[in-house]
Amino acid sequence: MTDGPPLMLNRAFFERKENLLKIFQLIFGFITLLVNYWCYPNQHFLYCGERYFTSSQVFQLVVFNGFCLFLTFSMILANVAGAYDAFYKTNPYVLERYLVFLQTFLYTVSFITLLVDFESNPYAQSNAFPVISTTFILLAYVIDSTLQCRRKNALGH
Template identity: 75%
Template sequence: MTDGPPLMLNRAFFERKENLLKVLQLVFGFITFLTNYWCYPNPHFLYCGDRYFTSSQVFQLAVFNGFCLFLTISLIIANVAGAYDAFYKTNPYLLERYLVYLQTFLYSVAYIALVVDYENSPYAKAFTIPLISTTFTLLVYVVDALMQCRSRKNPIGH
């Protein structure tokens, strides 16, 4: 026995603005992950390229970028697969709202950590690439969080 309808393809995925923002978050998240991987200067290398990782870079990659990418991919897959409709008793829209707030907070902390690295670096120009990509990703998450905060009605849309 099941508690709800079976999982099926959500054909109306792109009708909600929040889902379009999820796709943008995914794209900008991958760009931010790649720029933090390939272009994160450290005291021994003043340029972008292959080198060993610093603790700040691993912190950015694993804690912020990797975790938020995992959550965003999970939300997209759950929504496309129809899990929001199949498991309606758990209110996945409320869970999505809290996860967006968490991801916005994490990217805010990531941005602050990048600014601190930027200010402590004598060659700050190399940090502009990760800083710009993190800024755009943070802005997309802030827009999504504001949209989630403003939607006071039932998140399902009824």
């Protein structure tokens, strides 16, 4: 026996602007992960190269970029698979709201950490790529947070 309806493809996924923003966050989060992997501010090299020299870079990749990318992908997959409608008793829209607030907070901390690393190292123009990409993904999550705050009904309607 099942507790709810079976999972079905959510055909109305692309009709909500929040879901299109999630797709943008997923794509740009992956770009930010790659840029932070490839070109992180480094004290020893003033050019981009895939080298781990500081714990800040690994912390950025795993805690901020990787974790937020996984959460965004999970929310997209759950929404496309119809889990929001199948498991309505758990109110996934409230969970999504809290996860978006968490991701916005994490990317704010990530941006501050990146600026501190950027300012403490010798200036190189190539190190501006992670700051720019993290700024764009932070703006995407701030927009998503404001859309979540403006939603009157916690059920997503």
